[in-house]
Amino acid sequence: MIDDQRPLLQSMMGNRIWRLMTSDPEKFKQETRAYFARGYPGWTVVRVKYPIVYLRDDRGREG
Structure with a gap:
């Protein structure tokens, strides 16, 4: 649990994105967020x- 003590979901993603972690950190962040926005709408990395x-x-939370 982080911050507000709500349980977190643990997930994984493919190596294509993980390889960006060291070669292009900004692209890694963008791709990670986009990947989970498509697969888990309303969830935040x-x-x-x-x-x-x-x-x-974060589904149903006021932003």
Whole structure:
């Protein structure tokens, strides 16, 4: 759990994106956010630690 004590979802992603982590960190961030926005609408990437990506459920929250 991070920040507000809500449980997080743990997920993974393919090597194509992970390879960007060292070669192009900004592109890595963009691709990671886009990947999970498509697959998990309403969830927010809150932490990335190879090979796990931690997502927070923000569906229904006022922003």
